[in-house]
Structure formats: C-alpha cells, structure tokens
Amino acid sequence: MQSMDDASPTKWHLAHTTWFFETFILRTQSDYREFDSEFNFLFNSYYNSIGRQYPRSRRGLISRPGMQQVKDYRDHVDRELSKRLECDEFATEAAELLQVGINHEQQHQELMLTDAKHMLSCNPTWPTYRDDPFDSAATPSDANRWIEVPAGMYTIGHGGDGFAYDNESPRHSAHLHATSIATTLVTNGEYLEFIEDGGYKRPEFWLSMGWATAEQNDWNAPLYWHQRDGRWHQFTLAGLVPVEAAWPVTHVSYFEADAFARWAGKRLPTEFQWEAACQIIAKSSDTSLEQEPFADVLMQQNKCIHPTRSPDGLMGAAWQWTSSSYAGYPGYCPPAGAVGEYNGKFMCNQYVLRGGSVATSSNHIRDTYRNFFPPEARWQFTTIRLADD
Structure with a gap:
C-alpha cells in the first residue's frame, strides 16, 4: 500500500x-x-x-x-x-x-x-504495527538547562576514517556567534500550551509560506494527534494512545517548529551551532552521545519505536529541525557519475535536520550526519530543540 x-x-x-x-x-x-x-x-x-x-x-x-x-x-x-x-x-x-x-x-x-x-x-480502526510497550517512563524536562556555545571558530564536517556521506564534507571552519542550545527537546505538554494559546491561529508566529500551508491543510496540531473523549490522543506504531505531556513532541514540520520557537521567544539552532554543541558535550562529559535507544535496540528489547524522553546528549529520540537551508559546504563537489545524484541534486528548498530518531539504526547516526526534508514534511519522527542568543 x-x-x-x-x-x-x-x-x-x-x-x-x-x-x-x-x-x-x-x-x-x-x-x-x-x-x-x-x-x-x-x-x-x-x-x-x-x-x-x-x-x-x-x-x-x-x-x-x-x-x-x-x-x-x-x-x-x-x-x-x-x-x-x-x-x-x-x-x-x-x-x-x-x-x-x-x-x-x-x-x-x-x-x-x-x-x-x-x-x-489512514485506517480509522487505528491498527498497530507491533503491540509493544513503550520505553521507561519519561521524567519532566528541565527547561532551564542550556549548553553554552561560545563565539569563535569551529571545525564543521566529517573527519576521520569512518563512513560518511558526501554532503558531510569537506571539513571546514565556521565562525559562530555565541548561542545557547536547550539540553532537552520540546515536550508534548509544552507544545500543547502553544496550541491552547492559539498558536495555529496567530499568524504573527508563522512564516508566510508556513501560514499558507497550515491554512491549506487545516493543521491544528502535530500529525497523528486526534481529539477523542475530550482529550488529545496520538497515533503510534503501537496504536492510538493518550498524549503524554512529558514525551518529546514529534511529527511536526519545519514551519510548526519555527512558529513554536517564535511563540516561546526563542529560535531554532543552525546546523553549525548544533554540531558545535555536540563537540562541546563530547569534550566536557563522559556521556556517550549514542546511548539512547534507536530502532535496532528498541526492537531487540521488544519496545515500541516511539520517543518517550529526551536523550542525554543531542542525539536520538527524533530528528531535530535546524534553521539551516540544505546546501553544499564550501568546496563541496558531488561524486562523479550517477552516484553523485544521491545527495547533491536535492540542495534546494530543503532544511537540515540533525540527531537521528528512534527509527534510525544505532550504527547509522553521527554528529555530522545531515538529514534534509522540505519544510512541510511531517511524517518522519521530527521534533524541536530550541536555541537562544
């Protein structure tokens, strides 16, 4: 189908x-x-x-x-x-x-x-893919925790001998202004506040194209959210369940992520700020950035593939929208031949997402990985991480 x-x-x-x-x-x-x-x-x-x-x-x-x-x-x-x-x-x-x-x-x-x-x-009987339990109960997020990214020059892009796609190179220097990036993802509860405050009805928070897209498609909540018995539910691979306030919000478009950030008085990080924050965490902490459950681990544990908590680092749970348009790095050149069509030809009208999701394989993701989708896309496990100047 x-x-x-x-x-x-x-x-x-x-x-x-x-x-x-x-x-x-x-x-x-x-x-x-x-x-x-x-x-x-x-x-x-x-x-x-x-x-x-x-x-x-x-x-x-x-x-x-x-x-x-x-x-x-x-x-x-x-x-x-x-x-x-x-x-x-x-x-x-x-x-x-x-x-x-x-x-x-x-x-x-x-x-x-x-x-x-x-x-x-699309089936109104809400069938399940696998009737597995969800991962351990989420704890309320600490909205006051931020990673400080000082102003300066940072090296961006893949280095070393491990596998990377061509769009992760060449490795290059980027000057960044000082910024702060939230250690936790935006939760369902926080996003519900945006909805209840008329977030989908207030054009001052929306990009023009985003407002038109939301109006045309009658958006009033993230994809897979439904009102039932007086409260919000969300469809998961384990069927329809009540929206849990502490879980990360998922299946939001770039337009919704950007509107929420404006409503919250924040913004989305650039992909370079996001990658620099990963470097800072790696240098200052013993926490592995890849210890959060990914698809292969969750399936081995017979757990539902759905994010129920923010990762310890910046990797995992759901793909995080950045404010960066998808483009080639300085000096980028697609590989010769047909395989060069893999990434380079899509560098137009797309935004970069970072961090992987619960549907990603654990050995597939890294802090230089650049995913990309058009700004209206919602069917992937996508979420919001805020940044502040």
Missing part, C-alpha cells in the same frame, strides 16, 4: 535497495546477468543518468512483481555479491560503493517504519 506521494510500499523499498547494489556494483561486471531488465525502470528512484523512473506517486500500483519475486531478486543479488567478494580485487574495487549501499539500505529501513506508520494511520 502507498498512503501518499512521499511514502513508498514496503515491497518497493526492498526492491529498490537491492536495485542499488545491482545497478552501481554488479552491472559494471561484464559477466553479470541481471535478474529482470524491467526492474531498472520500476525500482530506479530518481537517478536520471541511469534512465527513466516509474512515477513515485504510483508505486503503490506496482502489483507485479509480487513479494516472493522481490525476495528472489534480493537473494539473487546477495548471492552474486557474496560470490564475487571472494575475489580480493573485486572486494577492494567495490568496498566504497558497498558501504554506501549498506547505509542506503539503513535509510530505507527507517523509511519503511515511518511509511508503514503513515499508512496504518
């Missing part, structure tokens, strides 16, 4: 991630025999230099191949890759693209969860 243009059916995700390995690695081998030539059209997402793509908005109409044939396709590609990786020369040549492919598949694992949640939310 496909519930909206931005979401894709699970079967499509499974086939597309396999298509990536086949297209960028196996098809370069002269002796490789492709599984089905039609798949290059059906499961190419947006790589124009590869060829035509089936329309994104109609992926839910791909009734054939069926799920079993998609599984056979995955088995075919896995076998071909495993066999060829026994050759040291092939393994060396393919290593970089294999890493990209694995991280690409982790991105789609996250999308499968968020897309399935949106699809289930």
Whole structure:
C-alpha cells in the first residue's frame, strides 16, 4: 500500500535497495546477468543518468512483481555479491560503493517504519504495527538547562576514517556567534500550551509560506494527534494512545517548529551551532552521545519505536529541525557519475535536520550526519530543540 506521494510500499523499498547494489556494483561486471531488465525502470528512484523512473506517486500500483519475486531478486543479488567478494580485487574495487549501499539500505529501513506508520494511520480502526510497550517512563524536562556555545571558530564536517556521506564534507571552519542550545527537546505538554494559546491561529508566529500551508491543510496540531473523549490522543506504531505531556513532541514540520520557537521567544539552532554543541558535550562529559535507544535496540528489547524522553546528549529520540537551508559546504563537489545524484541534486528548498530518531539504526547516526526534508514534511519522527542568543 502507498498512503501518499512521499511514502513508498514496503515491497518497493526492498526492491529498490537491492536495485542499488545491482545497478552501481554488479552491472559494471561484464559477466553479470541481471535478474529482470524491467526492474531498472520500476525500482530506479530518481537517478536520471541511469534512465527513466516509474512515477513515485504510483508505486503503490506496482502489483507485479509480487513479494516472493522481490525476495528472489534480493537473494539473487546477495548471492552474486557474496560470490564475487571472494575475489580480493573485486572486494577492494567495490568496498566504497558497498558501504554506501549498506547505509542506503539503513535509510530505507527507517523509511519503511515511518511509511508503514503513515499508512496504518489512514485506517480509522487505528491498527498497530507491533503491540509493544513503550520505553521507561519519561521524567519532566528541565527547561532551564542550556549548553553554552561560545563565539569563535569551529571545525564543521566529517573527519576521520569512518563512513560518511558526501554532503558531510569537506571539513571546514565556521565562525559562530555565541548561542545557547536547550539540553532537552520540546515536550508534548509544552507544545500543547502553544496550541491552547492559539498558536495555529496567530499568524504573527508563522512564516508566510508556513501560514499558507497550515491554512491549506487545516493543521491544528502535530500529525497523528486526534481529539477523542475530550482529550488529545496520538497515533503510534503501537496504536492510538493518550498524549503524554512529558514525551518529546514529534511529527511536526519545519514551519510548526519555527512558529513554536517564535511563540516561546526563542529560535531554532543552525546546523553549525548544533554540531558545535555536540563537540562541546563530547569534550566536557563522559556521556556517550549514542546511548539512547534507536530502532535496532528498541526492537531487540521488544519496545515500541516511539520517543518517550529526551536523550542525554543531542542525539536520538527524533530528528531535530535546524534553521539551516540544505546546501553544499564550501568546496563541496558531488561524486562523479550517477552516484553523485544521491545527495547533491536535492540542495534546494530543503532544511537540515540533525540527531537521528528512534527509527534510525544505532550504527547509522553521527554528529555530522545531515538529514534534509522540505519544510512541510511531517511524517518522519521530527521534533524541536530550541536555541537562544
């Protein structure tokens, strides 16, 4: 099923991630025999230099191949890759693209969860994805705690030998003005105050495009919030539950995050201020920035994939909107060839999010990771962290 243009059916995700390995690695081998030539059209997402793509908005109409044939396709590609990786020369040549492919598949694992949640939310009987309990009870946030980021020069971007996407480089210097960043995420309770104070009806808090979008779509609360029996409920992967005041607010757009910040007398941090705050925490504390529950950990613990508390550091719980438009760093150049379409072509009309979410794999996220979505997007686990001058 496909519930909206931005979401894709699970079967499509499974086939597309396999298509990536086949297209960028196996098809370069002269002796490789492709599984089905039609798949290059059906499961190419947006790589124009590869060829035509089936329309994104109609992926839910791909009734054939069926799920079993998609599984056979995955088995075919896995076998071909495993066999060829026994050759040291092939393994060396393919290593970089294999890493990209694995991280690409982790991105789609996250999308499968968020897309399935949106699809289930369209059913008025509120079905569950997994009827798992939520993580440990949240504690009330301490709104007075702030990370001080002094003015000065900071080194931004990925460094070292670990994997990173091309949009995390080049590493460069950025001068930042002094700022403070909240140690906790905005909670449902705080956001409810914004709603009750007429936040969705007061245009003075909204960007012009945000006000028009909220009016056009009749927004009056975060996505998945519903009034029932006189109180707010929110749809989760474990079904419909009452809104818990202490949980971080989720599924808000950039427009809503920015409006809330203005209402609170604060603002959203830039992505560079956010990354500098991570560096300050790492130098001053023994707290790991990656100890908060992520998707793989929560599923192993049979816990619901939903944020119930702010992380100890800045990483985890939900993707945090920044005020930074998504653009290339100084000196950025997309990789040569079709793989260069992975990130660079989207550097327009998008905003950067940082920190990962409960739907992200724990070994997929880092403090230089740059996610990006258009400002009206709400179906991902997105939240608000405030900044102040």
